[in-house]
Amino acid sequence: MRFGRIGALLICNLLLFGCSETTVNKEAEAEELMQLSRDWSAMVGAGELEASMDLWAADAVMLPPDLPVLAGKEAIRDYVMGAASIPGFRISWEPDSAHISKSGDMAYLIERNVIEFDGEDGSKIVTHGKVITVWRKDSQGQWKNVVDMWNAAPQPAD
Numbered sequence: 001m002r003f004g005r006i007g008a009l010l011i012c013n014l015l016l017f018g019c020s021e022t023t024v025n026k027e028a029e030a031e032e033l034m035q036l037s038r039d040w041s042a043m044v045g046a047g048e049l050e051a052s053m054d055l056w057a058a059d060a061v062m063l064p065p066d067l068p069v070l071a072g073k074e075a076i077r078d079y080v081m082g083a084a085s086i087p088g089f090r091i092s093w094e095p096d097s098a099h100i101s102k103s104g105d106m107a108y109l110i111e112r113n114v115i116e117f118d119g120e121d122g123s124k125i126v127t128h129g130k131v132i133t134v135w136r137k138d139s140q141g142q143w144k145n146v147v148d149m150w151n152a153a154p155q156p157a158d
Contacts, residue, residue, distance in 0.1 A: 024104030033107055033135060033143055034095040041093045049084055053077055057136060057144035065129075065151050076148075088118030093131060105137040113150060128153040 036055070043052045053073065062070040062079060070076050083089055093113035100107045111131035119125045134147035 024100065024102070026100040026104070029100045029104055029107065030098035033098045033100070033109065036143055037093065037095045037109055037111065037133070041091075045090065045092055047084075049080055053080070055143075055145055057138070057146045060144070060146050060148070063147070063149035086117045088116060088124065090116045107135045107143070109133045109135065112153065128155055 040052060040055050053076075056073050056076055058073050059071075060073060060076060062076050064070065064079065070079050083091070091113060093111050095109045095111045097110045098107055099109075109132070111133060113129040113131050115127045115129065117125055129150040130153040131148070131150040133145055133149075135143045136146050138144050
């Protein structure tokens with residue numbers, strides 16, 4: 001009988017502690033992800049396009065305005081490299097807010113972007129966008145972008 005009571009206590013402890021949820025510090029995760037987005041923007045701005053591709057998940061999708069869905073890292077790479085070859089092309093973005101899932105392995109960011117390029121007449125064209133990006137942690141616990149979608153935003157007031 002004595003082993004039965006000890007065994008029952010062990011099983012209860014395993015059930016109690018094995019089923020407890022991991023506490024996620026959503027504020028810390030949100031700040032980490034927002035900083036990662038800022039760093040990614042700086043990386044792209046510095047022309048480190050190939051290195052920036054590491055932040056995309058292999059199964060990522062991009063939904064650029066007025067174009068079909070780009071599915072997978074290779075299609076996204078082709079789009080990014082093509083955009084970068086446009087004369088005067090420059091893109092930057094800034095996250096406004098991060099929203100982390102209860103489990104801490106999924107999130108989305110609300111962001112703003114600015115895209116610049118040279119027009120046919122040599123004038124600078126500047127567009128502003130509203131952006132949502134969806135992120136997922138990979139098996140090593142690193143945030144990877146899985147969805148990137150944006151559309152036009154009004155010009156900011158000066």
